[in-house]
Amino acid sequence: MDLNFSSPKKFNGISLEDSGDLVVFKDIENTPKTKMNDRYTKTVENSPLKDAYIKPKKLEIDIKHNIENYNTQPTHRKYMSRIPLSPANECISLKKTLFKKIEPPSMLTQRASSVSPSRTIGRRTFLTEEKNPIFPLNSEQFLKEFANGISEAEKREIIGYGTVYYFNAKYSKSKYNPIAREDFDVIIGDHVKYRYEILEYLGSGTFGRVLKCFDHKLDEPVAIKIMKKNPKHQKQGESEAKFLEILQRADPEDSKNIIRMKERFMFRGYFCIVTELFSINLYQFLRKNSFQGVSMTLLKRIAIQLLIALKHIHSQGLIHCDIKPENVLLKQEGKSSIKIIDFGNACEKNLVFHTYVQSRIYRSPEVVLGRKYNCKIDIWSLGCMLVELYQGTPLFPCENEQDLLRRIVIAIGLPSVSFLRSCSRKNIYFTPDYKLIRVKENKRSYCPSPRTLLQILEGADSDFSSFIERCLTWDPQDRITAEEALSHQWINPNKEQITPLRKTRSRFFSETHKF
Template identity: 40%
Template sequence: MKPRHALEAFSSQLCPYEREEVPKYSKVYYISPKDRKQYATPEKAEFNHGYDDERGDYIINMHDHLCYRYEITDLLGKGSFGQVLKCLDHKTGEYVAIKIIRNKKRFHAQALVEVKILQDLVSWDPEDRYNNVRMTDHFYFRNHLCIAFECLSMNLYEFIKSNNFRGFSLALIRRFTAQILNSLSLLHQHNVIHCDLKPENILLKYPNRSTIKIIDFGSSCLQTEKVYTYIQSRFYRSPEVILGMTYSMTIDMWSLGCILAELYTGYPLFPGENEQEQLACIMEVQGVPKPYLVEKSTRRKLFFDSYGNPRLVPNSRGKKRKPNSKTLAQVLRCNDQLFVDFVSRCLDWDPEKRMTPDEGMFHEWIQESSHKSVSNRQSFGTRYSEGTLTPPSSAAKLYR
C-alpha cells in the first residue's frame, strides 16, 4: 500500500522513528508486529538512534522488517563485515539472503566494491551459467548498506561435516570442480580475484542436488586494483600472499587445490596454526621454494634465514615439520594419478606455472568420463547419481 495508507492503518504498530521514516518509501509491503521491532526515536542520535550496537552492527529482531518489504526470519551468519539474514520478500513471496554491512566507513567502502563486482557478474552472465551467486537487490536502510542475494542451501564445509569428515567420491568432487572452474573462468576473463575461496564460500544451490554457487565477493578486487595484502583464509592462503609477493588471479587456483584435497580426505590439506606453520605445512609436502621466489618475498626474513634456509619453528604441540618429508599422494591417500596431478598443478609454488581455470577444464581428470571407475575409494554415505545427492540420515536437518 501507499505510505500514507500504511500510516493511517498501522500507526499504533510504528515506533516514533518509523512514523517519520515511512513517508520516505514509495510503497509498503510489510510492517512488523509491535513486539518485534527495535524502538527508536529520531532525537536519540547515539548508536544510530538505537538501531546499532557498539560495534556498528544492526540490532536484529526476528520478524522485524527491512525497508518495509523484507521480513527477517533467520540469522544465517555473521562476520567482521556484519551479518547475513534470511528474509521473506513480501513483494515477490520468495526468500532471499540479505547481507547487512556494519555501519562503519571502511566496511561500507569495501561493500561498494562488492556491489560493483556483483552487478558486473550479472551483466557478464545474464543467463546465470557461471556458478556465481546472484545479487537480486541492494539498498540503504537506516545507514546500513544491504545486499540481497538468491537464497542457497548448505556450504561445502557443512556438507563435509554432515558426512562425518570422511570425504567424498572423486565423481562428485569432479562435478564440483568443473563448476568452480566455470566460475573462476568468468572471473579470470574479467581480471577479478575472488580472494577468499574456501568450502564455506561454496554453497549447494539446492538441498539434494550437486549444483553449486560461489559466494562472498566481499574481499574481491580487480587484479589492477588490489587493496589488501592480508587476504584469504589461512588454510587456503597462497604462498605468495604469505610471503608478501605480488599476487594475481592465480591465488584462487591455489585455494581450489586445497579445497579439492579437503573434499577428498575430509580435512584441511595445510592446517597451519599460524602463518609460520602454514608455510611449514606447505613445505612439508611441496618442498622449499626456489631461491628466485624467496628473493621476491618482502616477508622472507620471517620465514627464511640469510642463506635461504627455512626457519623451522615448532607448533603448540612441539612438532617441527620437515620440508619435503611427504608426497601429495601420501597425504591425500589417493592412488588416482590424474586427480593427484590436477591438485599438484593447482599447488605449484610459482604462480606463473600454476594451472589456469581454462587449462583445468581441459585437464585429463576433468575430461575423464564420469562413467569410468576413477577410484576404488567409496563415498562413505553420500551417493552420486545423475547429479543428485543423498545425504546421510544424521545430516538430514542440514538439508531443510
C-alpha cells in the first residue's frame, strides 16, 4: 500500500552522472596553457582560441582530468565531455592541439553498463582500442587477456576462483595489499571476489563496513557486510551468518520480514555476508520527515511486521539483541513493508550471553542491572522504538546508564524489590533500601527533560497506550511476548483481549518521582 510522504531522492537509485572533463576559462597574464592532472603542462601556440575572444584576450584552459580515465573514454566524449559555451567549435577543433595521444594499456577498459558509474568497467561490454573481452571469463582466458596488468597475488586468487565476472584494472597492482589493515579499504569501482562491483559506501560500525554493490553474475544490486579483519569480528560474522541460515531454513517462503542472506565467504582475510539490498532505514525515514513521527495507521503496519519477525526469531531459540530504527529497513521507498537486519549481536537463548547488548536508549532494565535476560529484551526495545516512531524522538534519550534508569523510573515508576534482588548490579544504581541513587544532573545536557509514560502518550489511542505499557515493564515476566502481542487489542481488535497486567503494578503510574 502506497504511503504519502515526500521522497526528494532515491536512496536505492544509482547515480549515472558522468565524470568527464571539466573545462574552465579564466584570465591570466601569459600564454594560454592546458593543465592535465597537474602533471602535464603544454603551451598552446597560435591556437584558434587566442583569436576567439576579444575580452579577455589571454586565456587559461584548466582541465581537471584523470589521465587514465581520459585514455579509456569512448571516442564520442574522449576529449571534452563538457564543452564551453563559447566558442564551442574552436574548442572542439583544438582537441588535437591540446592533447597528445597516449596509448592506453590493453587492460584499461570503459564500462558501458547503465547500472553503475561510467568510470568503472562492466560485465558485458568493454570499449578499448585494442581488445574487447567479454565477461565472464574463466581463469585461463582472463590471465591470457590481463596477464601484464595484475599482480602475482591476484593471479593466484583468480586461479582459485576459477571464473571472473567483474574486474577493473584501474585498481589493480598498486591497490592490492595482501597484508591489509583491519577495516576493508573501500574503493568505488573496485571488485569484491571478482564478481561484485563496489558502487557505494553505505555505512560502518564496530563490526566493519557495509557496501552497496552490483552482482555481475546474477545482474542484481546487493549489500555486502564486510567484517573487520580480526578473529573476534570474524567469529561474530560467522555467528550472524549461522543465525541467518537458521531463520531462512525455517522461512522458505520469505514471509517473516527478516533479511535474506545470499552468500557468505572470505575475501582477502575479511569475512563477508551478501544480503538483499533495500531502501532507507526507519531512522532515516524519520529524519527525512523532520522527526515528526508517523501516523497511527502506518505505525500499526510496522508493528505487526516487527512482531511477526520477532515471533519467528524467538521461536527458533534466538534473541536479536539490537532492535532499533536503524536495524529496520523499508523494502521500497514509499511503501510500508519492512525487514529486520543486523544479527551481529544476536545470541541463542540457552548459551552464554553477552554482557553488553542493545543500543543504550533501547536497552532493557535487566541488561543494565546485570540480570539474566531472555527474548523479552527484544520486546522492551520494540516498545521504545514504537514510541519513538509515534512521537518522532527517542523515548529515553539518555547520556549514560544511570541517566537511562532515572528516565525509566520517572516514566513507569520504581521496580519491585523482588526484581532488584535478582539483579547483580543493583548496588551500582540503587541504595540498600532500593531507592535510585541520585546523580548530579548535567546542566549542559542536550537531552530533554524526562516525562512519565502517561504524559508521553497523552492523546494517543488507548489501545496503543495499553500495548506500550505491556512492552515496558521492569520485570520480564510481566512483559508481553511477541505471540501475545499479535493478539493484543491494538494489533488485532477482532481477537479476544489477552490477560491484563497485574493490579499490583498500577501504583507505578500513580506516583510522581523527582530526581
